[in-house]
Amino acid sequence: MAVAGAWGALRRKTPRAVRRAAWRTLTALRRTEPGLLMRYGSANVPEPLDPPPGYELRSWQPGDDEEWIELLNASGSFGQWDHERLATEAEGLVRTAQFFIVHRQHLVAATGILERQLDRLPGLELAWVVRHPSFKERRLGRCTVIRALRSALEWSPPRPIFLYTDDERLTAIEIYLELGFIPDLESHKSYPRRWQAVNAALALRKTAALSEETPAAGGHEVPASPAGQ
Numbered sequence: 001m002a003v004a005g006a007w008g009a010l011r012r013k014t015p016r017a018v019r020r021a022a023w024r025t026l027t028a029l030r031r032t033e034p035g036l037l038m039r040y041g042s043a044n045v046p047e048p049l050d051p052p053p054g055y056e057l058r059s060w061q062p063g064d065d066e067e068w069i070e071l072l073n074a075s076g077s078f079g080q081w082d083h084e085r086l087a088t089e090a091e092g093l094v095r096t097a098q099f100f101i102v103h104r105q106h107l108v109a110a111t112g113i114l115e116r117q118l119d120r121l122p123g124l125e126l127a128w129v130v131r132h133p134s135f136k137e138r139r140l141g142r143c144t145v146i147r148a149l150r151s152a153l154e155w156s157p158p159r160p161i162f163l164y165t166d167d168e169r170l171t172a173i174e175i176y177l178e179l180g181f182i183p184d185l186e187s188h189k190s191y192p193r194r195w196q197a198v199n200a201a202l203a204l205r206k207t208a209a210l211s212e213e214t215p216a217a218g219g220h221e222v223p224a225s226p227a228g229q
Contacts (some may be wrong), residue, residue, distance in 0.1 A: 033194070034164070035165055035166060036164065036183065036194060036198070037162060037163075037164055037183075037187050038162060038163050038165065038173075038183055039160065039181065039184055040149070040161035040162065040179075040180055040182075041180055041181070041182040042179070042180025044180065046146050046149060048146060048147070049142060049146050050143070051139075051140060052138055054103060055101050055102065055103050055138070057099060057100075057102075057144070057147060058099070059097070059100075060095045060096070064100065065083065068086070068100070068110065069081045069086055071108070071109075071130055072128065072130055074132050074133065075130045077130060077166070078128065091114075092114040092115040092116050093113075096151075098113070098148075099112065101140045101143060103135070108132045108135045108140060109143070110129075110144055111128065111129045111130075111141070111144035111145045111147070112126070112127055112148060113151060113152050114127045118160050123160040123161070123162055124155060124162075125162055125163060125164070126145065126149065126152065126163040127164075129145055129165075141171075141175065145179065146179065149161070149179060163181065167198055170202060173198060174202065174205075
């Protein structure tokens, strides 16, 4: 919250170039370690997943940016966004491979592709995997991730596919693992320790889910918790 407040103050008082530099500085202060890197390591193309009835999966269209910014801000996962930050950080964005889930003409989930380097070579980054907090348990994030991943796999000539994620985004990490992304343990000294903690947390989640699925004493079944994807 302190970072967001400082960013808001800078937006009101400083020119555009200074604001952009300040945002990069504030982001560095907020995160002293890089996001967890995952590389796509499967030879299989995931099967497409259609959104539930009443939802539409489509690519970016002119005029989407305003609501996209609202979606990014509503998620609370990526700091504060405005048109200037989107223009700055969208460098390398493949507009035709930026996918949204639309519900009643509103954007409620998104995943896109950025042309970014990996190991100093051209690569494709899955980025800004986001879902509105009011639309849980509908597999919307999974829908957009699979669509963007399939688009990246169609790239010619092929490029390495990767993504960065946060340690606490366990549901997203489960999806990435299931789709064939592999944790990178070597690119940063913090990765082995952090992935060990993530794996322990995922194991606890699995144990808790299994315990909820186990019939309770007396023959009554305990309902399973939603997948949360």
